[in-house]
Amino acid sequence: MTLLPRFTGVVAFSLFAAFSSLHAEEVSVKQGDIELRGELTLADGKTAKDGVILMQHGTLAHNKMEIMQTLSELLKEKGYNTLNVNLSYAIDKRPSEMLDCSIEHKHKHEDAVAELDTWMNWLKEQGASKVVLLGHSRGGNQVSWAASEKDSDLLEKVVAVAPATWDAADSAKEYEERYKKPLADLMTEATKLAGEGKGAEIMTLPGFVYCENAKAAADSVVSYYKDDERKNTPSLLPKIKKPMLIVMGSADEVVADLPAKLEGIKQDNLTVETVDGADHFFMDLYADEVADKVAEFVDWK
Known part of the structure; x- marks a missing residue:
C-alpha cells in the first residue's frame, strides 16, 4: 500500500518556501519503513507551482547517472523543473550509485510504480500544478505502467526514452x-x-x-x-490516455525491437521520435536532442 508523504500544514509550506529560493535540493519522503530519495531542481525564477518533470532512471541504476543528470541540467536551462528520483530497491535511503549486486535482492519491478505514486502525492503536497512523468529504459516502462494504472488530474503528459520491451x-x-x-x-x-x-x-x-x-x-x-505484458511498454500504450512521447535512438541495441513493436500502434495521443545515431544512453549531443524534443512536447512556456 502506498503511503502519503508525511508532510502537512506548516511543514509543507516551509519546504515549499525553501524550494522557491533554491536551484537544486536533496529531498526525501517516507513510504512505509523506507525513506525515498530524490533531487528537486528548479529552473531560474520557477517554483513547483510552475510544474515538475518527474524523472525515473533505468535498471539497477540511480538518479545521478549521466543521462539523468544531463537531461535534468538541460531541461533546467530550458526553464523546466525536474524531480530526479532514486528508486529504493527496498533499501532505506539508498545512495545514488549503481545497485550492489551482492545484496539480497528483495525488490520487484513494479515497486517503482508505487514509488512514483508516492512522489506524485509528494509533489501535490508541495503545490505542483502539473506533472510530466519521464523515464529512461526500464524506467520508461515503469512510468508508462504508472500512467496506465494510476492516472490523475495532476499527471499531464508522459515521456518514455528508449523504454523497455519484454518477451x-x-x-x-x-x-x-x-x-x-x-x-x-x-x-x-x-x-x-x-x-x-x-x-x-x-x-x-x-x-x-x-x-x-x-x-x-x-x-x-x-x-x-514472470510473463507479464505490462513489462512490454508497447502493450501499455492503449491504456494511457494522456499525451505521450516515445524517444528512440536509431543505434539502440538494448531495445532494438522497439521500432518494430511500435509500427502497428496508431494513437492520437502518441508521438514517436527518433534520434538518428543515438544508442541507448543518448550520450553527448544526442542528449541535447532528447531535451529539445522533450521541451517541445511538454510546452509549458
Missing part, C-alpha cells in the same frame, strides 16, 4: 545463454515458494537481472521474470 521467450533464452541454466527451473521453484506464502525466502541463483551469482527473494524472481 518471455526471449528473456528465457537470454537467461540460459548468459547464466548457463534454464530459467524455467528457477521460475518453477520461485513460483512454488511464492504460492506457499514463502515469497520472502532467499534463493541462490546463477544470475538475477544483471547480477551474477546472486541472492534474491522468490517474490523478486517471479516479479522480474
Whole structure:
C-alpha cells in the first residue's frame, strides 16, 4: 500500500518556501519503513507551482547517472523543473550509485510504480500544478505502467526514452545463454515458494537481472521474470490516455525491437521520435536532442 508523504500544514509550506529560493535540493519522503530519495531542481525564477518533470532512471541504476543528470541540467536551462528520483530497491535511503549486486535482492519491478505514486502525492503536497512523468529504459516502462494504472488530474503528459520491451521467450533464452541454466527451473521453484506464502525466502541463483551469482527473494524472481505484458511498454500504450512521447535512438541495441513493436500502434495521443545515431544512453549531443524534443512536447512556456 502506498503511503502519503508525511508532510502537512506548516511543514509543507516551509519546504515549499525553501524550494522557491533554491536551484537544486536533496529531498526525501517516507513510504512505509523506507525513506525515498530524490533531487528537486528548479529552473531560474520557477517554483513547483510552475510544474515538475518527474524523472525515473533505468535498471539497477540511480538518479545521478549521466543521462539523468544531463537531461535534468538541460531541461533546467530550458526553464523546466525536474524531480530526479532514486528508486529504493527496498533499501532505506539508498545512495545514488549503481545497485550492489551482492545484496539480497528483495525488490520487484513494479515497486517503482508505487514509488512514483508516492512522489506524485509528494509533489501535490508541495503545490505542483502539473506533472510530466519521464523515464529512461526500464524506467520508461515503469512510468508508462504508472500512467496506465494510476492516472490523475495532476499527471499531464508522459515521456518514455528508449523504454523497455519484454518477451518471455526471449528473456528465457537470454537467461540460459548468459547464466548457463534454464530459467524455467528457477521460475518453477520461485513460483512454488511464492504460492506457499514463502515469497520472502532467499534463493541462490546463477544470475538475477544483471547480477551474477546472486541472492534474491522468490517474490523478486517471479516479479522480474514472470510473463507479464505490462513489462512490454508497447502493450501499455492503449491504456494511457494522456499525451505521450516515445524517444528512440536509431543505434539502440538494448531495445532494438522497439521500432518494430511500435509500427502497428496508431494513437492520437502518441508521438514517436527518433534520434538518428543515438544508442541507448543518448550520450553527448544526442542528449541535447532528447531535451529539445522533450521541451517541445511538454510546452509549458
